[in-house]
Amino acid sequence: MATQTTKQPDVVTSVEVIDGNALRIPMFQLLDKDGTPHKDVKLPEIDKELALKMFSTMQFIRVLDERMIAAQRQGRISFYLSSLGEEAASIGSAAALKFEDMIMGQYREQGSLAFRGFTVEQFMNQLFSNAKDLGKGRQMPVHYGCADLNFMTISSPLGTQIPQATGYAFGQKQAGEGHCTLVYFGEGAASEGDFHAGMNMAAVLKVPAIFFCRNNGYAISTPISEQLAGDGIAPRGVGYGMKTIRVDGNDILAVYAATQEARRLAVEENEPVLIEAMSYRMAGHSTSDDPTGYRTREEENAWRDKCPLKRFRNFLLAKGWINEEDADAQQQEVKEAVLAELKKAEQVPVPHIDEIINDVYDTPTQQLKEQLEALKAHVRQYPDAYPKTSEGVK
Amino acid sequence: MAKMNLLQAINSALDLAMAKNDKVSVFGEDVGHFGGVFRATSGLQEKYGRNRCFNTPLVEQGIIGFANGLASQGSLPVAEIQFGDYIFPAFDQIVNETAKFRYRSGNEFNVGGLTIRTPYGGGIHGGHYHSQSPEAYFAHTPGLKIVIPRNPYEAKGLLLSSIFDPNPVLFMEPKRMYRAAVGEVPEEEYYIPLGKADVVKEGSDITLVGWGAQIEVIEKAVELAEKDGVNCEIIDLRSILPWDADAVVESVMKTGRLVISQEAPHTGAFGSEVAATVQERAFLYLESPIMRVSGLDTPYPLAHEKEYMADHLKTYEAIKRSLNY
Numbered sequence: 001m002a003t004q005t006t007k008q009p010d011v012v013t014s015v016e017v018i019d020g021n022a023l024r025i026p027m028f029q030l031l032d033k034d035g036t037p038h039k040d041v042k043l044p045e046i047d048k049e050l051a052l053k054m055f056s057t058m059q060f061i062r063v064l065d066e067r068m069i070a071a072q073r074q075g076r077i078s079f080y081l082s083s084l085g086e087e088a089a090s091i092g093s094a095a096a097l098k099f100e101d102m103i104m105g106q107y108r109e110q111g112s113l114a115f116r117g118f119t120v121e122q123f124m125n126q127l128f129s130n131a132k133d134l135g136k137g138r139q140m141p142v143h144y145g146c147a148d149l150n151f152m153t154i155s156s157p158l159g160t161q162i163p164q165a166t167g168y169a170f171g172q173k174q175a176g177e178g179h180c181t182l183v184y185f186g187e188g189a190a191s192e193g194d195f196h197a198g199m200n201m202a203a204v205l206k207v208p209a210i211f212f213c214r215n216n217g218y219a220i221s222t223p224i225s226e227q228l229a230g231d232g233i234a235p236r237g238v239g240y241g242m243k244t245i246r247v248d249g250n251d252i253l254a255v256y257a258a259t260q261e262a263r264r265l266a267v268e269e270n271e272p273v274l275i276e277a278m279s280y281r282m283a284g285h286s287t288s289d290d291p292t293g294y295r296t297r298e299e300e301n302a303w304r305d306k307c308p309l310k311r312f313r314n315f316l317l318a319k320g321w322i323n324e325e326d327a328d329a330q331q332q333e334v335k336e337a338v339l340a341e342l343k344k345a346e347q348v349p350v351p352h353i354d355e356i357i358n359d360v361y362d363t364p365t366q367q368l369k370e371q372l373e374a375l376k377a378h379v380r381q382y383p384d385a386y387p388k389t390s391e392g393v394k
Numbered sequence: 395m396a397k398m399n400l401l402q403a404i405n406s407a408l409d410l411a412m413a414k415n416d417k418v419s420v421f422g423e424d425v426g427h428f429g430g431v432f433r434a435t436s437g438l439q440e441k442y443g444r445n446r447c448f449n450t451p452l453v454e455q456g457i458i459g460f461a462n463g464l465a466s467q468g469s470l471p472v473a474e475i476q477f478g479d480y481i482f483p484a485f486d487q488i489v490n491e492t493a494k495f496r497y498r499s500g501n502e503f504n505v506g507g508l509t510i511r512t513p514y515g516g517g518i519h520g521g522h523y524h525s526q527s528p529e530a531y532f533a534h535t536p537g538l539k540i541v542i543p544r545n546p547y548e549a550k551g552l553l554l555s556s557i558f559d560p561n562p563v564l565f566m567e568p569k570r571m572y573r574a575a576v577g578e579v580p581e582e583e584y585y586i587p588l589g590k591a592d593v594v595k596e597g598s599d600i601t602l603v604g605w606g607a608q609i610e611v612i613e614k615a616v617e618l619a620e621k622d623g624v625n626c627e628i629i630d631l632r633s634i635l636p637w638d639a640d641a642v643v644e645s646v647m648k649t650g651r652l653v654i655s656q657e658a659p660h661t662g663a664f665g666s667e668v669a670a671t672v673q674e675r676a677f678l679y680l681e682s683p684i685m686r687v688s689g690l691d692t693p694y695p696l697a698h699e700k701e702y703m704a705d706h707l708k709t710y711e712a713i714k715r716s717l718n719y
Contacts, residue, residue, distance in 0.1 A: 102467075136500035145499045152466065153499035157490045163459025164466065164491070171467030174419075174445060181463075193483070197456025204451055359497045360536050362506060362560040365589070365636040 025234040027278055028258055029248040033306045035314030037253075044257040048321050053115070054095050054252060055316055056330060058087045058309050061111045063334045064120075065283070067342070068127060068141075072287040076346060077127050081142045083108045085250070085282030088308030089214050090184065091115050092255030093275070096263060097182055102168050104152040104161040104183040107142050108214065108281075112184070116149040120337050124345030131351045136359070159185060159192030162211065166202040166272075169209035173270060180208035180266040182259070187276075188219025190233050199274070203240040208266035210259065211237075211274045214249060216281035221294040237274030249277030250308040253315070280306070353379065353389040398579040401572045403546035404434045404511070407553040408472065410583045412442050415470060417507070418557060419446040422457055422474030431476055432513060432572055458484035458510065462491050465505035465562070472557060478514035478566060479523045485531070492562045493537030506560040509553075513569035514542075515607050515657050516689075516703060521696040527606075527658040527689070532564055533635045533667065539563040539588055540635040542606035546577045551586030552632060559588055568607035575610075591638035593645070597627035600651040600716055602709070603642055603668055605631040612655050614706035619713045626713070634664050642668060643675045650681035651716045655709045660688035682719035685712040 030041050037043060046054075065082040072080045083090065086108060094103065094112035103112055110123070122134065126144050129137035134146055135153060145153020152161065152168075165183035172179045189195060190213055202209050213233045217224050224232070237244030243265055247258040255277060262273035280303035284291045291300075316322045353376060357368040364372070376393045383390035398406065411418045420435055426449040429436030439447040450457050454475055461473035475481045481488070488510070496504035516525035532540055539561050543549035549567065556563035568575075594609060595616065602612045609630050616626040627645050631637050646652050652672055654665035669684040687704045695702050 134500050134502055135498065138500065139498050143498070145502050147499075147502040153495075153503055155491065155494070155498060157486060160459060160487060160491050163456045163487070164463030166456075167460035167463025167465075167471070168467045169463075170460065171464045171469045174469070175467075193455055194459055194487075197451075197453045197459055200451050200453065201456045201460055205448075359499075359501045361539075361636075362496070362504075367636055367639070 020230050023235040023238060024231055025244065025246045027246045027248050028254050029251050030254045030257065031251045031311055031315055033311060035311040035318065037315070043253060044260060046253070046256065050095065051316060051321055054091055055312055055322065057091050057111060057115045058252070058312065059327070059331050060114055060334045061087050061091070062309060063331060063338055064110065064114075064123065067335070067338045069287060071342060076342075077141050079141045080127070080287045081107055081285070082283035083110055085303065085308065086214055086216055086279045087111050088252035088255055088312065089249035089277040089279050092252040093182060093212055093259040093277075096256045096259035098179065100150060100177070100179045101263070102150050102152060102172070102179070102181040104165050104168070104181060105144070105154050106158070106161065106185045106189060107154050107156070108186070109184045110142070110144070113144055113146070113149065113151050116146075116151055118144065118146060118149060118151070120341040121345070122146070124341045125348065128345040128348065129350065130345055130348035132345075132348055133351075136355050137351045158189040159194035161185065162189075162194050162198030163201060164198070165209050165211070166198045166205065166207055169202065169207035169266075169272070170205055173207055178267050180210060180263060182210040182212055184212050184214060186219060187213055187215040187217075187224055187233050188222065188227055190236070191227060199236070199240045199242065202272040203242045206270045207272055208270055209272045210262045210266055211272065212259070213274065213276045214279060215276050216279045218281050218285070218295075220285040220289060221291075223295070232276055234274065234276040242274050243271050244274045244276070246276045246278065249279030250306050250311060252308060252312045350388045352392045395578040396581050397576055398546045399573050400543075400546045400549050400567070400575045401432055401434050403550040403579050404553060404567065405436055405438075406579065406581070407550045407557070408435060408438060409441070411472070411554060411557045412438065412446060414583070416446070417468065418470045418472065419464070420472045420474070421448050421450050423450060423452055423476050425449060425474050430474060432569065434511070435474070454480055454483040455487055458487040458492065461508050461510070462487060462495065462505050465508035466495065466503050468507070470507040470509075470557060472509045472511060475510060475512040477524055478512045478528050479526045481512055481528060488532065488538070488564070489535050493535045497537060505562050508562040509556045509565055510563070511553075511565045511567060513572070514566045515568050515570055516694055516699060517570040517607070519696065519699060522693045525694040525699075527656070529566055529634055530658055530662055530664045533664050537562070538635055539633065540566065541588055541633050542566045542568070543632070544568070544606055544609040544630050545571065545575045546579050548586060548592075548632065550579055551584050552588070554583055555585045555588050563588070566606065570607050571610070586632070589633045589636045589638060591641040592630045592632055593641070594628040594630050595626065597625040597649065599625040599649055600653065600713055601627045601629060601642070601645040601649045602653050602655060602713070603629045603631060603665075604655045605634060606657070608655050608657055608704065611704065611706050612709055615655070615709035615713060618706070618710045624713065624717060637668070639671050639675070643672055646672050646676045647679045650679055652680070653685045653687065653709065653712045653716055655687040655704055655712070657689055657704055659691045660686065661691050663688050682716045685716050687712045
């Protein structure tokens with residue numbers, strides 16, 4: 001039988017009011033904004049190969065985001081979400097995990113997925129909702145997922161992935177193979193009930209999960225000052241009795257080191273960890289959003305100065321692991337690869353109409369089969385009204 | 395065979411499922427050492443340990459979110475929501491997550507191992523918040539299966555099928571019958587297929603359709619009608635999603651008359667779906683309009699519970715109206 005184990009509080013005899021901002025959590029940082037390590041810091045052990053993989057993934061994501069926003073503006077895809085300015089937070093954290101660890105994204109972590117090995121072609125097939133998309137063209141662009149890469153399919157409702165991460169990690173703990181789950185969410189999503197639910201359950205049930213908050217300052221147009229009072233998200237971890245780290249989300253080495261320590265705590269000690277990565281959403285919320293309506297150019301410029309890509313690039317240049325020429329050449333190569341795959345993916349047709357009833361259940365029900373037959377008969381009757389699928393039902 | 399009440403039958407199904415597959419776990423509010431407020435999970439923690447039968451914090455959206463994640467990892471969670479009336483904080487997790495997990499990922503991931511157990515229904519002086527029958531909200535959700543047993547035998551066979559079905563199942567238990575219904579139940583495991591209705595009683599004059607605790611109400615009404623010389627057929631849907639339309643339509647084609655008796659409020663209850671389907675598929679066989687007997691379109695009242703309920707007398711009157719139309 002379990003017992004009441006909460007410590008009995010000490011007694012005071014006058015009213016003591018604790019300030020809501022009593023807990024000021026510092027931010028862990030290794031590199032200054034120009035990429036120079038702070039004096040006497042211990043940098044994480046990252047070999048050249050890994051460092052270059054992190055860097056090339058950052059470059060790729062920057063190109064991908066830029067190119068796909070343009071594609072949306074040209075009407076080639078319906079929607080896009082850029083991760084501009086937040087590449088270090090996603091890529092640095094993904095790099096600190098083992099491949100077998102599960103990643104659950106919110107929707108701005110294309111960097112983590114690319115780091116895991118999602119190919120340019122796979123990105124494009126999802127963005128164009130074509131027949132080769134692993135998600136069978138069922139969700140809006142950017143809702144990636146890939147079982148082979150241990151990257152859970154993204155869903156739009158905010159915060160729902162947080163208690164799911166607790167459950168997934170509980171299963172990993174039961175399996176005893178030493179794996180964990182890392183779940184991403186924004187500071188806005190941390191206002192959802194699911195955040196509270198997932199965090200509290202993880203702390204109580206002691207599961208190997210890392211709750212990675214990308215505090216990028218905005219939830220669409222709502223600034224953090226209108227999202228929460230108090231010192232950000234990190235103090236909430238302490239409230240749940242959870243180990244907590246606040247890190248500079250634009251410093252990829254600090255993000256890597258913080259996540260590495262969180263992973264150790266999660267896997268070796270079954271201690272869930274909250275990481276709050278401080279960053280800034282340089283892009284609009286999505287292609288449907290225009291930030292000029294709610295924030296100033298000065299604010300954006302101040303953060304542009306803290307660019308995570310520039311910072312890591314400077315670090316690698318100083319270390320002699322890259323040179324300007326090669327880095328630029330790589331960026332150019334990636335641009336061409338993205339463009340080539342984009343052109344291929346937009347030519348691939350949508351999935352066959354039969355896919356519309358698959359995967360609702362493990363096998364389609366009688367009702368679904370009847371509905372599909374009726375639909376196909378209708379498409380045959382009006383083929384011109386349904387040009388994307390009528391060929392397939394002749 | 396042993397005599398079991400509905401709770402013992404549920405407990406037996408959980409026990410056998412946990413013994414059969416160590417990926418089956420049982421959790422929810424107070425389900426651990428205490429065995430649940432209705433004692434459906436009694437003894438399971440002692441037998442299978444705290445990692446497989448445990449208390450969760452008091453947060454329904456968390457319980458189902460957690461269960462979704464655990465199921466997506468490959469486990470077979472059986473999550474308990476203490477009362478159906480308190481399932482609504484988890485509505486988003488069930489409707490937007492559980493139900494769409496497989497479809498939205500193109501079958502990259504699924505939560506087919508998940509079963510959600512929850513007691514539903516009135517007749518226990520539970521007032522607004524311990525009496526509701528919320529099945530229709532969920533029946534509007536492609537991707538879920540919804541199963542509602544009527545007695546201990548059905549409960550055990552259907553729950554075992556639900557736990558091992560490769561799709562998420564919402565298993566709604568008629569709490570009024572938990573201790574009131576006692577019957578012969580095999581001690582070993584057995585499986586009743588999901589999505590198949592059961593003809594509880596064959597008849598030729600009129601078809602009565604219901605599910606869960608309402609079958610007992612229908613049986614009482616039929617006793618009265620049969621004294622009047624009316625030969626009634628009773629169909630228990632057992633599953634309302636997907637539901638066995640063929641069985642109902644076939645029966646109505648034979649009898650020409652249909653009464654649906656349901657606990658839930660009238661407007662938009664699942665009986666509306668049954669009625670719409672039957673008139674589409676058996677219009678020319680109908681001798682009279684399809685009758686629905688339901689709760690009133692009010693919140694579930696306390697002092698007026700008897701008056702509110704779709705009881706056997708109201709059902710009996712509907713049978714007469716159908717026959718005398």
